[in-house]
Amino acid sequence: MTAAQAAAQTTAPILPNGQDLDTARAEGQRAYQLDRRHVFHSWSAQAQLTPMTILAAQGSHVWDGEGNRLLDFSSQLVYTNLGHQHPKVLAAIAEQSAKLCTVAPQHVNAARSEAARLIAELAPGDLNRVFFTNAGAEAVEHAVRMARLHTGRRKILSRYRSYHGGTETAINLTGDPRRWPNDHGDSGTVHFFGPFLYRSPFHSENEQQESDRALEHLERTIAFEGPSTIAAVILESVPGTAGIMVPPPGYLAGVREICDRHGIVFIADEVMAGFGRTGTWFAIDNFGVVPDLMTFAKGVTSGYVPLGGVVISDAIAATFADRPYPGGLTYSGHPLAAGAAVATITAMQDENMVSNAARIGEQVLGPQLRGIAQRHRSVGEIRGLGVFWAVELVADQQTKEPLAPYGGSSPAMNAVVAACKAGGLLPFANYNRIHICPPCNVTDAEIAEGLAILDKALDVADEHAAG
Ligand SMILES: Cc1ncc(COP(=O)(O)O)c(C=O)c1O
DSSP states (O other): OOHHHHHHHOSSOBOTTSOBHHHHHHHHHHHHHHHHHHOOOTTSOGGGOOOOOEEEEEBTEEEETTOOEEEETTHHHHTOTTOBTOHHHHHHHHHHHHHOOOOOTTSOOHHHHHHHHHHHHHSSTTEEEEEEESSHHHHHHHHHHHHHHHHTOOEEEEESSOOOOSSHHHHHHOOSGGGGGGOOSOSOEEEEOOOOGGGOTTOOSSHHHHHHHHHHHHHHHHHHHOGGGEEEEEEESSOTTTTOOOOOTTHHHHHHHHHHHHTOEEEEEOTTTTTTTTSSSSGGGGGTOOOSEEEEOGGGGTTSSOOEEEEEEHHHHHHTSSSOOSOOOTTTTOHHHHHHHHHHHHHHHHTTHHHHHHHIIIIIIHHHHHHHHHHOTTEEEEEEETTEEEEEEEEETTTTEESSOTTOOOHHHHHHHHHHHHHTEEOEEETTEEEEOOOTTOOHHHHHHHHHHHHHHHHHHHTTSOO
16 A cells, blocks of 8 residues: 555544554654663763654655654754655665665775766866765764875864864864863864854954955964974865854965965865755855865765765875775775765756755845844844855844853753744754755745744744844
């Protein structure tokens, strides 16, 4: 019996996965109890958690433990770039599992070779080779290892207000408070300030100043750290979790020039911003800059199967032509993940999802968010590209005091997020920001529906903001 036939035979509401709601709810309640007893969650004080149950998902929507439908503008952790349960990707995963479910990384496999070809062809410049990892943090670890071996230097520079992953080097590169408990001061990482005009560390008044001053600051950091000690600068092309700060024109080109002058490897971290999210295949394409190494994960498979990797320039690949690369992974280029990547990229191409993301950003999401900003005294700034936007909430537009402190939460922010959820919208929230990150194939109608919910939820934020 198909899901549709099952739906016709019963009066009970049916979820898009074909389950009736009562059964799904009961299953969800048992899952919740088992979760609280046995599952250890990321970044959390375990006893204080009340995690949300997801019973089903389809396209831009998820269904919570009660069966309520929510628009998923979090794209989970900003990775369902072609929405939930895309039939072509589901079919490709099933086909690949039937054809050849696993093969060790030393053997050639069609799905892996094809995924590497597609990714190399989409990547800018001479980034022609792909080292596959299980996810984003591992990609960062390996990019750093490659840069260190290529240059014979150890130090890595990264920006404050960044996230690069939860493993040892990646968390030490991270420029948000999650690094603090993991930072023993011996990781060989050094942090600097990147451009962020709204909260400019350089007292800039416009984007040009911010770009110039941020570059001068980087140049000075390098001079004082010792250029000959620095292997790489790693930057999210558009920082994601840290606040979606689109770099001002000229900044990334300036970083490229500084790196070239000092023989420093430029690593672009595209784990969150890549695969269509900013309206281009990779966020760095918006700036016409070619890095030496580029990390990716998340959107490459829309998160359906875990996969990450590093795309490697010809010069760095040549370093390991006759010298073994001292690193590897049991599941590097796992066929199920590689097959999911091929199907994801192909579906995104066939269904013009990247250009849809660009159009949504320019013509729908950007203008509508700007309208919302004008209506609410709690909105300090909105910024973004494509389907990657941040709404920065403040207690006071004059002082820019954030609605939750850096690294923390507040009753006001909790109330805004709760109002979004109660209205039927699942946003990505971080400190004093609401991130609006729908899938790249979101429709105009879904944006209108989601932003109407956000608009109403921001009335709650306004109650906490100076008038
Ligand atoms: C920019 C960036 N780099 C790296 C990572 C780490 O990826 P993963 O959680 O897949 O290890 C993330 C995760 O959010 C990210 O946003």
